[in-house]
Amino acid sequence: MRRVFSGIQPTGNLHLGNYLGAIRNWVRMQDEAECLFCVVDLHAITVAQEPKGLRAGIREMTAALIAAGLDPDRCVLFNQSAVRVHAELAWVLMCTARMGWLNRMTQFKEKSGKDREGASVGLFTYPVLQAADILAYKATHVPVGEDQKQHLELARDIAAKFNNDFGVELFPLPEPVIEGPATRVMSLRDGSAKMSKSDPSDAARINLTDSADTIAQKIKRAKTDPEPLPSEAAGLAGRPEAANLVGLMAALSGQSVAQVLAERGGQGFGTFKPALAELMVATIAPITERFNALRHDATTLDAVLAAGAAKARAIAEPVLAEVHRAVGLAE
Numbered sequence: 001m002r003r004v005f006s007g008i009q010p011t012g013n014l015h016l017g018n019y020l021g022a023i024r025n026w027v028r029m030q031d032e033a034e035c036l037f038c039v040v041d042l043h044a045i046t047v048a049q050e051p052k053g054l055r056a057g058i059r060e061m062t063a064a065l066i067a068a069g070l071d072p073d074r075c076v077l078f079n080q081s082a083v084r085v086h087a088e089l090a091w092v093l094m095c096t097a098r099m100g101w102l103n104r105m106t107q108f109k110e111k112s113g114k115d116r117e118g119a120s121v122g123l124f125t126y127p128v129l130q131a132a133d134i135l136a137y138k139a140t141h142v143p144v145g146e147d148q149k150q151h152l153e154l155a156r157d158i159a160a161k162f163n164n165d166f167g168v169e170l171f172p173l174p175e176p177v178i179e180g181p182a183t184r185v186m187s188l189r190d191g192s193a194k195m196s197k198s199d200p201s202d203a204a205r206i207n208l209t210d211s212a213d214t215i216a217q218k219i220k221r222a223k224t225d226p227e228p229l230p231s232e233a234a235g236l237a238g239r240p241e242a243a244n245l246v247g248l249m250a251a252l253s254g255q256s257v258a259q260v261l262a263e264r265g266g267q268g269f270g271t272f273k274p275a276l277a278e279l280m281v282a283t284i285a286p287i288t289e290r291f292n293a294l295r296h297d298a299t300t301l302d303a304v305l306a307a308g309a310a311k312a313r314a315i316a317e318p319v320l321a322e323v324h325r326a327v328g329l330a331e
């Protein structure tokens, strides 16, 4: 049986990278497998959060996910801290994971920056909590963006070591699903940095709450080079900003990069950018409209999360009991 799990932090607005890299695949998978999608609030507190803002962010992200196409009747949509198994299993798995494995995680190095000594321990063990999220449901498939590949490999290593240490076949090894032409959407200001919620420059990303005018302005000002588009993908080598915009066009139009270039090779950005902005607005405007209609409806959003958490607990609690039995802990 295929069981899908994935998560997103309730920090900031959903951006086009989150949507094209991950969430669009989640929406599609709802009809193909049993799916659990989680607003990972415990992950959010690995860096400082203002409590009221976090609370509001959980609801806002839930509204955004529903607006983007998740249907709480066809998937389990919930927030992580409502299911205690995540934190409890993370502890057991922290005793399975090795320091050396975590020391190799590049995201910790990027997020802790120069102040590694001042980073929270939670930021360091972030990928173990992520492994617990996935393994608590014995998930087989995990749709994510390219940036999560290393964490997924770690989750597989943890699952394999746990099974081996305790002589059980308890956890399936989860498969990353990294699909589509936009698995790593880059910043609009710097083709070598990923589009990110935490980028201090709002001009670097397209938020799913941006108006049509804002989107048009951001694309118009997006960094590019002076050359026209090549007619083959090889011509994008060494042109990261151009490659990013072409990748976005491909993802939004449902074409391959080769098809986009076959059609638009020779075009300058003065022609290409307005066409790209138009396509973006057509994708984003209906999501924004649904989001605005739902974002302040706390009663509905809380009810969705409570129902999702109950369904999630019903799957995860028996798995934690199995883990306790395997390890020799209290049942």
Ligand code: AQP
Residues within 6 Å of the ligand: 007, 008, 009, 010, 011, 015, 017, 018, 019, 020, 021, 022, 143, 144, 145, 146, 147, 148, 182, 183, 184, 185, 186, 194, 195, 196, 197, 198, 199
């Ligand atoms: N730029 C991206 N391109 C493709 N996929 C992306 N994802 C994130 N950025 C891109 C995917 O979105 C999902 C949610 O990830 P998350 O909650 O960990 O998002 P994030 O890392 O908080 O997003 P940001 O924007 O990168 O936030 P900050 O700046 O706070 O770290 C994941 O599947 C991720 O791969």
